[in-house]
Amino acid sequence: MKLVKSLAISFAGLLLLSVLTANVQAITLTFLTLDPIPAVAAAGDEVVFNGKLTDINGNALVGKTIRIDEERATGPNTLATAVTDENGMFSTSWMADLDNPTKDRNMSISATFAGDEQYNAARSGRVGMKVAIQTMSVSINFDKQFYFSGDRATFTIKFASPRGEAFDPEVLRGIFDGLTVTLERQEGGHYIFKTPPLVPPTHTLQIVAEKHGYKVFTNAVTIDVFTRQALPGVKLDFAWSPEQVLQGVPVTFTLAFTDSNNIVAPFVNYDIAIRKGSEVVLELKNQQTTDGKAKHQHTFADGGKYIVSVKINGIGQAPDLIPVRLSSDFNIDVIKSTAFAVKVKALQKGDTMRVVFRNPMLAPTGVYAMSLNFEDPNKVIIRAPSGWTVRTVERTIKIETGDSPLEPGKNLRLSVKVDGTVDSFDWGAMDGKGTVLKSGTAKVRVIRS
Missing domain, CATH: 2.60.40.10 (Immunoglobulins)
Known part of the structure; x- marks a missing residue:
């Protein structure tokens, strides 16, 4: 009987151990x-x-x-x-x-x-x-640069994410001169506010915007309001550059308008014209400034005496343009191109020839390259000046420099050895961009021994 019980207990123990072993093996890392x-x-x-x-x-x-x-x-x-x-x-x-x-x-x-x-x-x-909490991208703009008594201003406010995606704030407040106002929604992230009639001297609009995930935005902009003057006056400051006006070279005219107190007059309507005798070379009507300044560029095709006329028609913005009648004339002397053209002289004595390039004082730029054309360049030897190089391309001898140009008012002398007598040669002078400044034919003056 004891043997049977022992066998039963042993069998049960083995069965339990088998189950535990099976469970342990089933758990996988x-x-x-x-x-x-x-x-x-x-x-x-x-x-x-x-x-x-x-x-x-x-x-x-x-x-x-x-x-x-x-x-x-x-x-x-x-x-x-x-x-x-x-x-x-x-x-x-x-x-x-x-x-x-x-x-x-x-x-x-x-x-x-x-x-x-x-x-x-x-x-x-x-x-x-x-x-991270984001920072709103907010722009606040107004429709005019200056306002006068009685004008109305329109503010435009736009909201966007740092990536430029427009959105509407969850909380939005506008405060104009200390009073809460309503901002009119136009589209996603776009609002406007229109003021009542303005009075001098200043008005301030404050914007407060909140949106989950963004820092609270608060900022204020202030506009200036000026009193209208019953008898406005305008002064014109007129200048041109370069002061020495050359034929074929662009000249810039600068206009600056101020009132009688030397305060910038931002909005000025004017005409500008250029005349040579009875001929109208340029005429621009109803030009309008927004900051009291203007520039015009013109290139004079011919030399001679010209008159630049500026006529002020009014100040202010339409429909509130205030008529003003003021005309000013300015005399301009344009120097002819012959006064600043490159010149060449050549002398020959025996087998030696001296060629002189002259860049006049009034020349607009330096000379970076020169060309000389001879019937037989193989019979010509040119010694390069300091800072210049000499090379021959077919019948043309080129003298060039990169950093030692022939400046205005200077001469460049070339020493040339020739085989025989040279009557004349063609030449050209170029600027740093390779543009031909002047070309021609030089006659060689022969000096007999």
Whole structure:
């Protein structure tokens, strides 16, 4: 009887040990990874979490639930869940948000597999991310640069994200001269405010805007309002550059308008004309300034005496243009091109010829290259001046420099050895861009011994 009981107990023990062994063998170690995520996100951004779950041998685990957890002092905060596919991969997303609308949210995030009867639990490594408070991009503009008594101003306010995406604030207040006003919505992120009639001297519009995920925006702009003058006066300051006006060279005329107190008169309507005798060379009517300044450029095709006339028609903005009648004439002497053209002289004595290039004092630029054409350049030898090089291309001898040009008012002398007598040669002078400044034919003066 004792033997039977002992056998029964032994059999039961073996059965229990077998079950425990089977259970231990069924628990398999797992490995969970979480791909990198952006280090910084903005509230409202979609953050995507990807990763993979395998056993210790690298075999994919299919259909397992994965949690994306944010670690907190009070315990994990689950942001999203996903289920692994046939490759053990998972993908899910979370809309980034802030805990506190006044400060950034610094997060430590990991992926977690809770485990089951067959597989051990696993957790990925931690990754850090900050959900940052954004700064609104806000523009506040007004429709005029200057306002006068009785004018109305229109302010335009636009809101956008740092990426330029327009949005409407959740809270928006406008305060004009200390009083709360309504901002009229035009479209997404676009508002306007129209003032009542203005009085001098200044008016201020303050904007306060709030939106979740953004810093509170507050700013104010101030506009100046001027008193209208019953008898306006305008003064004209007229100048031109360069002061020495040359034929064929652009000249810039500068106009500056001020009132009788030397304060800039921003809005001026005027005509400008250029005449040579009875001939009208240029005529521009109803020109309008917005900042009291204007520029016009003109190139005189011929030399001689010219008159530039400026006639002021009025000041202010339509429909409030105030008529003003003021005309001014300015005399301009334009120097003819012959006064600043490159000149060449050549003398020959025996087998030596001296060629002199002259760049006049009034020349607009330096000479960087010269060309000489001879019937037979092989019978001509030119010694290069310091800083210049000499080369022959077919029948043309070229003398060039990169940094030692023939400046206005200077001469360049060339010493030339020739075989025989030279009656004349063609020549050209070029600027630094290769543009021909002057060309011609030089007659050689022969000096007999």
